[in-house]
Amino acid sequence: MPFLITFSRIIKSTLQHLTRSPYHTLAAVMVMTLTFFATSLFVLVAFGSNAILKYFENKPQVTAFFKDQTSEDYILQLKGQLEQTGQATTVKYISQNEALSLYKKQNSQDPELLEFVTADILPASLEVSAVKLEYLSDLANTLAADSRVEKVIYQKDVVESLQSWALRIRVAGFALIGFLALISVLIVLVIISMNIATFGKEIEVMRLVGATSWYVRWPFILDGAIYGFLSATISTVLLVILLPRLSQYASDLIRGIEIMPQGPIFLIQIWGGTVAAAVLLGVLGSLMAVRKHLRV
Amino acid sequence: MISFQGITKVYPKGVEALRGVDLEISDGEFLFLVGPSGAGKTTLLKFLIREDLPSSGAIIFKDEDIVGLADHLVPQLRRQIGMVFQDFKLLEKRTVFENVAFALEVLGRNDNDIAQMVPFILQKVGLSEKLDFYPRQLSSGEQQRVAIARALIHEPEVLLADEPTGNLDYENSWQIINLLKQINEWGTTVIMATHDRTIVDSMKKRVVTLERGLIVKDE
Numbered sequence: 023m024p025f026l027i028t029f030s031r032i033i034k035s036t037l038q039h040l041t042r043s044p045y046h047t048l049a050a051v052m053v054m055t056l057t058f059f060a061t062s063l064f065v066l067v068a069f070g071s072n073a074i075l076k077y078f079e080n081k082p083q084v085t086a087f088f089k090d091q092t093s094e095d096y097i098l099q100l101k102g103q104l105e106q107t108g109q110a111t112t113v114k115y116i117s118q119n120e121a122l123s124l125y126k127k128q129n130s131q132d133p134e135l136l137e138f139v140t141a142d143i144l145p146a147s148l149e150v151s152a153v154k155l156e157y158l159s160d161l162a163n164t165l166a167a168d169s170r171v172e173k174v175i176y177q178k179d180v181v182e183s184l185q186s187w188a189l190r191i192r193v194a195g196f197a198l199i200g201f202l203a204l205i206s207v208l209i210v211l212v213i214i215s216m217n218i219a220t221f222g223k224e225i226e227v228m229r230l231v232g233a234t235s236w237y238v239r240w241p242f243i244l245d246g247a248i249y250g251f252l253s254a255t256i257s258t259v260l261l262v263i264l265l266p267r268l269s270q271y272a273s274d275l276i277r278g279i280e281i282m283p284q285g286p287i288f289l290i291q292i293w294g295g296t297v298a299a300a301v302l303l304g305v306l307g308s309l310m311a312v313r314k315h316l317r318v
Numbered sequence: 319m320i321s322f323q324g325i326t327k328v329y330p331k332g333v334e335a336l337r338g339v340d341l342e343i344s345d346g347e348f349l350f351l352v353g354p355s356g357a358g359k360t361t362l363l364k365f366l367i368r369e370d371l372p373s374s375g376a377i378i379f380k381d382e383d384i385v386g387l388a389d390h391l392v393p394q395l396r397r398q399i400g401m402v403f404q405d406f407k408l409l410e411k412r413t414v415f416e417n418v419a420f421a422l423e424v425l426g427r428n429d430n431d432i433a434q435m436v437p438f439i440l441q442k443v444g445l446s447e448k449l450d451f452y453p454r455q456l457s458s459g460e461q462q463r464v465a466i467a468r469a470l471i472h473e474p475e476v477l478l479a480d481e482p483t484g485n486l487d488y489e490n491s492w493q494i495i496n497l498l499k500q501i502n503e504w505g506t507t508v509i510m511a512t513h514d515r516t517i518v519d520s521m522k523k524r525v526v527t528l529e530r531g532l533i534v535k536d537e
Contacts, residue, residue: 024426031423227407230367231468232397233424235389 028237035241039217040248046213047249053209054253054304055260057202058296062261064195065292070272070281071188077279078181084158085175086165087145096170097146104150104164109157114149121147145172203303210246210307211314217245218315225316239312246308250300258293265289319345319507320366320476325375327361327531335361336372337531343509345475348502350518351511353528359511362528363478366509367399368392380475397425399476400469404484406461408453408468414440415449418468425472435471443467443497459490466497470506477501479510483517491517 040047088097094117101113116124121144129135148165152158162176218225228238269282320343327335336358343349351359364370365377368384376383384395408417418436427435440446443463453461462482469477479498483491495517502508512518518525527535 024428027428028426031426223407224409227409227420227468228424230396230401230407231421231424232393232395232472234393237424 032237032240032244036244036248039221039241039245043217043220046216050210050213050249050304051252051256054206054249054300055256057199057206057303058254058300059257059260060202061199061296061299062257062292064199065295066261066265066268066282067191068188068195069283071184071191073281074276074279075181075184075188078184081151084150084152084162084165085147086150086168086171087147087173087175088170089172090142090145092146092170094146097148100165100168100170101148104148104161107161107164109153109161111151111153112149113151116147116149118142118144118146121145206303207307207310210249210304211311213249214242214245214308214311215315217242218311239316242312242316243305243308246304246306246311247301248304250302250304251297254293254296254300257296258289261292262289319343319380320509321376321378322362322365323376323378325362325365325372325377327358327370328373334531339375339528339531339533341526341533341536343507346502346505346507348499348508348521348523349510350521350523350525351509351528352513352515352518352525354513357528358531359528360480363401363480363509363511366476366478367396367401397472398474399478400472400474401478401480402462402465402469402482404481406453406458406465406485408461408464410453413450413452414445414456414464417453417464418471421468421471439467439471440464442470457490458486459493462486462490462494463497466494466501470501474506476507476509479508481512482510483512483514495521 094115097115101115104110104113118141122139122141125139125144126136150161150165152161158176162174165171166174225238265282269284272281275281320341322339322341325336325339329335335356339358339362341362351362353359361370365372366379366384368387371385375385377385379395380398387395409420412420415436418440419432422432422435437446437449440449443466445460445463445467448456448460453464456464462485466477466482477498482494482498486494491514498508498510499521525535525537526533
């Protein structure tokens with residue numbers, strides 16, 4: 023099996039590069055880990071902003087809060103009017119008492135927030151779900167025109183604002199990742215070039231005794247691939263350690279929406295994706311170095 | 319077997335290293351290439367292993383012009399032509415056995431073959447007792463023998479030696495020359511570049527003298 027023998031010797035040679043130049047390996051892996059850890063975090067942020075956006079997009083709602091002393095009959099009459107427009111799927115009346123119980127439920131972990139809060143200080147409201155996102159403005163205008171309505175929360179504004187923020191986050195994220203990826207490729211290029219110089223005599227002897235050009239090149243290309251694999255794996259391990267804390271922080275920040283992805287499938291996907299990208303970057307840097315410095 | 323036909327080599331700025339060299343070398347011949355530094359001896363040897371290319375002319379080896387040889391076929395050419403150098407080119411972190419085995423490893427030979435072939439060739443060059451030594455633990459003459467063993471391990475048809483005694487004392491130089499003579503007697507064509515007149519004169523072999531890129535004597 024000459025192919026297997028050659029393959030095993032190429033692997034052996036690659037491992038020699040990694041162990042004989044440990045600081046080269048360390049430097050390349052650390053820089054690439056930074057890149058792919060930042061990429062993983064960006065994926066989380068993108069996932070989170072998407073989840074928030076979807077939450078609001080799937081719930082086209084207008085919420086109208088009524089002034090104190092507004093009678094329940096008045097609110098229910100308005101509710102009926104809205105239902106007759108055909109633009110609302112549901113119109114839900116939330117009395118002051120119901121608002122209090124909702125508040126208590128949402129803040130059950132935080133008893134300090136429950137102290138001194140009574141039904142009187144929470145307004146009654148109507149939650150109107152629109153058939154389509156486009157109807158939100160009509161429904162909101164109808165409610166805002168009513169003299170007993172104190173305030174209208176109109177989620178179209180929220181969605182637009184979120185979309186705009188999500189876009190900005192993505193553009194900034196891609197720019198940052200692109201910059202870090204470029205640094206990674208350059209670092210791999212420099213380090214593989216140094217490896218080629220370190221193993222110059224071995225390369226010279228290989229050529230003299232009739233080694234094929236790919237036999238000489240492969241270990242250096244695999245160096246880059248291994249730098250990528252190690253860095254993507256380390257960045258995923260860091261993510262595994264940090265994800266529960268980030269999830270806790272996110273759920274404290276925005277309640278009711280599942281912002282952080284959970285479960286092993288997501289982590290396997292992240293690991294697979296970053297390994298593929300990191301190996302690609304590593305091989306790209308190596309190929310550039312081999313092309314520039316290894317004339318066989 | 320080897321034929322240099324009208325070989326020229328012109329470096330940038332018009333420096334001429336070789337100016338129309340014609341040379342025929344037969345199978346099994348022992349040939350000295352002599353001449354002062356810069357005469358073109360090493361350049362000719364480098365052409366034979368395709369380390370460099372002539373500016374014009376043809377080099378026929380086994381009925382094929384190796385000047386036009388495709389790059390991917392160069393490794394196969396180098397497996398048929400062994401080469402040793404003045405500075406030995408041994409790998410310092412590998413033992414004598416590993417240095418020679420390295421030449422077989424890169425060609426995909428299996429470990430059993432290597433375990434048999436390496437001690438055999440090291441015994442032929444008189445180093446069977448020093449398989450586990452590192453180059454720094456050997457004398458210069460012994461280091462050159464390791465380099466010769468490495469060049470011979472593929473059983474090449476031609477052995478090129480570029481100033482192989484240049485770094486050796488008188489006694490070690492003669493040991494290496496006698497070894498090359500013995501290799502030639504086994505049937506390998508040996509081409510040796512040197513400027514050591516004493517060795518050349520006492521060997522009674524064919525001597526080609528190069529001066530300023532031209533063959534001025536072939537005797």
